[in-house]
Amino acid sequence: MTQYLVAIHHPDGYDPSVAEDEAMSRGIDALNDEMKAAxxxxxxxxxxPAKNAKSLRAQPDGEVLVTDGPYLETKEHVGGFWVLEAADLNEALAWGRKAAVACRAPVEVRPFHE
Structure with missing residues:
Protein backbone atom coordinates (compact mmCIF):
# COMPACT_ATOMS: atom_id res chain seq x y z
CA MET A 1 0.00 0.00 0.00
CA THR A 2 1.15 3.53 -0.75
CA GLN A 3 1.30 6.37 1.73
CA TYR A 4 -0.33 9.68 0.80
CA LEU A 5 -0.11 13.19 2.15
CA VAL A 6 -3.52 14.83 2.53
CA ALA A 7 -2.69 18.50 3.14
CA ILE A 8 -5.18 21.18 4.19
CA HIS A 9 -4.54 24.66 2.76
CA HIS A 10 -5.52 27.81 4.63
CA PRO A 11 -5.47 31.36 3.28
CA ASP A 12 -2.72 33.68 4.48
CA GLY A 13 -3.74 35.21 7.80
CA TYR A 14 -6.05 32.30 8.68
CA ASP A 15 -7.18 32.51 12.30
CA PRO A 16 -8.64 29.22 13.58
CA SER A 17 -10.22 30.97 16.58
CA VAL A 18 -12.39 32.91 14.14
CA ALA A 19 -12.78 30.47 11.23
CA GLU A 20 -13.33 27.19 13.08
CA ASP A 21 -16.56 26.57 14.94
CA GLU A 22 -17.80 23.67 17.08
CA ALA A 23 -19.51 21.99 14.11
CA MET A 24 -16.25 22.03 12.15
CA SER A 25 -14.32 20.57 15.10
CA ARG A 26 -16.89 17.77 15.43
CA GLY A 27 -16.60 17.05 11.69
CA ILE A 28 -12.82 16.82 11.85
CA ASP A 29 -12.99 14.63 14.97
CA ALA A 30 -15.47 12.32 13.23
CA LEU A 31 -13.20 12.10 10.17
CA ASN A 32 -10.21 11.25 12.38
CA ASP A 33 -12.25 8.53 14.10
CA GLU A 34 -13.35 7.15 10.71
CA MET A 35 -9.75 7.11 9.43
CA LYS A 36 -8.56 5.30 12.57
CA ALA A 37 -11.37 2.75 12.35
CA ALA A 38 -10.52 2.10 8.68
CA PRO A 49 0.15 29.81 11.20
CA ALA A 50 2.83 30.34 8.55
CA LYS A 51 3.87 33.61 10.25
CA ASN A 52 5.39 31.41 13.00
CA ALA A 53 7.59 29.53 10.51
CA LYS A 54 11.36 29.79 10.26
CA SER A 55 13.08 29.28 6.90
CA LEU A 56 16.58 27.90 6.62
CA ARG A 57 18.78 28.34 3.55
CA ALA A 58 22.27 26.97 3.03
CA GLN A 59 24.70 29.70 1.94
CA PRO A 60 27.70 29.26 -0.42
CA ASP A 61 30.08 29.67 2.54
CA GLY A 62 28.51 26.68 4.33
CA GLU A 63 26.59 28.76 6.85
CA VAL A 64 22.83 28.38 7.19
CA LEU A 65 20.74 31.54 7.14
CA VAL A 66 17.64 31.45 9.38
CA THR A 67 14.87 33.95 8.63
CA ASP A 68 11.41 34.55 10.04
CA GLY A 69 8.39 33.47 8.04
CA PRO A 70 7.55 30.84 5.47
CA TYR A 71 9.92 29.87 2.68
CA LEU A 72 7.49 31.04 -0.01
CA GLU A 73 5.37 34.16 -0.09
CA THR A 74 1.99 32.76 -1.08
CA LYS A 75 -1.70 33.41 -0.54
CA GLU A 76 -2.20 29.96 1.01
CA HIS A 77 -0.19 27.79 3.39
CA VAL A 78 -0.43 24.23 4.66
CA GLY A 79 -2.41 24.42 7.89
CA GLY A 80 -2.48 20.73 8.74
CA PHE A 81 -2.15 17.29 7.22
CA TRP A 82 -2.74 13.59 7.45
CA VAL A 83 -0.42 10.82 6.32
CA LEU A 84 -2.59 7.94 5.16
CA GLU A 85 -1.91 4.48 3.83
CA ALA A 86 -4.32 3.69 1.01
CA ALA A 87 -4.69 0.94 -1.55
CA ASP A 88 -4.53 3.40 -4.44
CA LEU A 89 -4.97 7.03 -5.48
CA ASN A 90 -8.75 6.66 -5.74
CA GLU A 91 -9.01 5.63 -2.10
CA ALA A 92 -6.70 8.49 -1.05
CA LEU A 93 -8.84 10.94 -3.06
CA ALA A 94 -11.99 9.65 -1.33
CA TRP A 95 -10.39 10.52 2.03
CA GLY A 96 -9.26 13.87 0.59
CA ARG A 97 -12.85 14.67 -0.39
CA LYS A 98 -13.99 13.99 3.16
CA ALA A 99 -11.16 16.17 4.49
CA ALA A 100 -12.14 19.07 2.21
CA VAL A 101 -15.72 18.90 3.51
CA ALA A 102 -14.75 18.52 7.19
CA CYS A 103 -12.11 21.27 7.10
CA ARG A 104 -14.01 23.57 4.75
CA ALA A 105 -10.75 24.21 2.93
CA PRO A 106 -8.86 23.17 -0.20
CA VAL A 107 -7.04 19.85 0.10
CA GLU A 108 -4.04 18.46 -1.77
CA VAL A 109 -3.48 14.70 -2.05
CA ARG A 110 0.00 13.57 -3.01
CA PRO A 111 1.70 10.15 -2.88
CA PHE A 112 5.01 9.64 -1.12
CA HIS A 113 7.89 8.06 -3.05
CA GLU A 114 8.08 4.36 -2.34
Whole structure:
Protein backbone atom coordinates (compact mmCIF):
# COMPACT_ATOMS: atom_id res chain seq x y z
CA MET A 1 0.00 0.00 0.00
CA THR A 2 1.15 3.53 -0.75
CA GLN A 3 1.30 6.37 1.73
CA TYR A 4 -0.33 9.68 0.80
CA LEU A 5 -0.11 13.19 2.15
CA VAL A 6 -3.52 14.83 2.53
CA ALA A 7 -2.69 18.50 3.14
CA ILE A 8 -5.18 21.18 4.19
CA HIS A 9 -4.54 24.66 2.76
CA HIS A 10 -5.52 27.81 4.63
CA PRO A 11 -5.47 31.36 3.28
CA ASP A 12 -2.72 33.68 4.48
CA GLY A 13 -3.74 35.21 7.80
CA TYR A 14 -6.05 32.30 8.68
CA ASP A 15 -7.18 32.51 12.30
CA PRO A 16 -8.64 29.22 13.58
CA SER A 17 -10.22 30.97 16.58
CA VAL A 18 -12.39 32.91 14.14
CA ALA A 19 -12.78 30.47 11.23
CA GLU A 20 -13.33 27.19 13.08
CA ASP A 21 -16.56 26.57 14.94
CA GLU A 22 -17.80 23.67 17.08
CA ALA A 23 -19.51 21.99 14.11
CA MET A 24 -16.25 22.03 12.15
CA SER A 25 -14.32 20.57 15.10
CA ARG A 26 -16.89 17.77 15.43
CA GLY A 27 -16.60 17.05 11.69
CA ILE A 28 -12.82 16.82 11.85
CA ASP A 29 -12.99 14.63 14.97
CA ALA A 30 -15.47 12.32 13.23
CA LEU A 31 -13.20 12.10 10.17
CA ASN A 32 -10.21 11.25 12.38
CA ASP A 33 -12.25 8.53 14.10
CA GLU A 34 -13.35 7.15 10.71
CA MET A 35 -9.75 7.11 9.43
CA LYS A 36 -8.56 5.30 12.57
CA ALA A 37 -11.37 2.75 12.35
CA ALA A 38 -10.52 2.10 8.68
CA UNK A 39 -6.86 1.62 9.60
CA UNK A 40 -5.60 4.18 7.06
CA UNK A 41 -4.36 6.96 9.33
CA UNK A 42 -0.59 6.88 9.96
CA UNK A 43 -0.11 10.38 11.36
CA UNK A 44 -2.04 13.63 11.66
CA UNK A 45 -0.83 17.10 12.57
CA UNK A 46 -2.06 20.66 12.69
CA UNK A 47 0.39 23.48 12.10
CA UNK A 48 0.69 26.93 13.64
CA PRO A 49 0.15 29.81 11.20
CA ALA A 50 2.83 30.34 8.55
CA LYS A 51 3.87 33.61 10.25
CA ASN A 52 5.39 31.41 13.00
CA ALA A 53 7.59 29.53 10.51
CA LYS A 54 11.36 29.79 10.26
CA SER A 55 13.08 29.28 6.90
CA LEU A 56 16.58 27.90 6.62
CA ARG A 57 18.78 28.34 3.55
CA ALA A 58 22.27 26.97 3.03
CA GLN A 59 24.70 29.70 1.94
CA PRO A 60 27.70 29.26 -0.42
CA ASP A 61 30.08 29.67 2.54
CA GLY A 62 28.51 26.68 4.33
CA GLU A 63 26.59 28.76 6.85
CA VAL A 64 22.83 28.38 7.19
CA LEU A 65 20.74 31.54 7.14
CA VAL A 66 17.64 31.45 9.38
CA THR A 67 14.87 33.95 8.63
CA ASP A 68 11.41 34.55 10.04
CA GLY A 69 8.39 33.47 8.04
CA PRO A 70 7.55 30.84 5.47
CA TYR A 71 9.92 29.87 2.68
CA LEU A 72 7.49 31.04 -0.01
CA GLU A 73 5.37 34.16 -0.09
CA THR A 74 1.99 32.76 -1.08
CA LYS A 75 -1.70 33.41 -0.54
CA GLU A 76 -2.20 29.96 1.01
CA HIS A 77 -0.19 27.79 3.39
CA VAL A 78 -0.43 24.23 4.66
CA GLY A 79 -2.41 24.42 7.89
CA GLY A 80 -2.48 20.73 8.74
CA PHE A 81 -2.15 17.29 7.22
CA TRP A 82 -2.74 13.59 7.45
CA VAL A 83 -0.42 10.82 6.32
CA LEU A 84 -2.59 7.94 5.16
CA GLU A 85 -1.91 4.48 3.83
CA ALA A 86 -4.32 3.69 1.01
CA ALA A 87 -4.69 0.94 -1.55
CA ASP A 88 -4.53 3.40 -4.44
CA LEU A 89 -4.97 7.03 -5.48
CA ASN A 90 -8.75 6.66 -5.74
CA GLU A 91 -9.01 5.63 -2.10
CA ALA A 92 -6.70 8.49 -1.05
CA LEU A 93 -8.84 10.94 -3.06
CA ALA A 94 -11.99 9.65 -1.33
CA TRP A 95 -10.39 10.52 2.03
CA GLY A 96 -9.26 13.87 0.59
CA ARG A 97 -12.85 14.67 -0.39
CA LYS A 98 -13.99 13.99 3.16
CA ALA A 99 -11.16 16.17 4.49
CA ALA A 100 -12.14 19.07 2.21
CA VAL A 101 -15.72 18.90 3.51
CA ALA A 102 -14.75 18.52 7.19
CA CYS A 103 -12.11 21.27 7.10
CA ARG A 104 -14.01 23.57 4.75
CA ALA A 105 -10.75 24.21 2.93
CA PRO A 106 -8.86 23.17 -0.20
CA VAL A 107 -7.04 19.85 0.10
CA GLU A 108 -4.04 18.46 -1.77
CA VAL A 109 -3.48 14.70 -2.05
CA ARG A 110 0.00 13.57 -3.01
CA PRO A 111 1.70 10.15 -2.88
CA PHE A 112 5.01 9.64 -1.12
CA HIS A 113 7.89 8.06 -3.05
CA GLU A 114 8.08 4.36 -2.34
Missing amino acids: GVRIFVGGLH
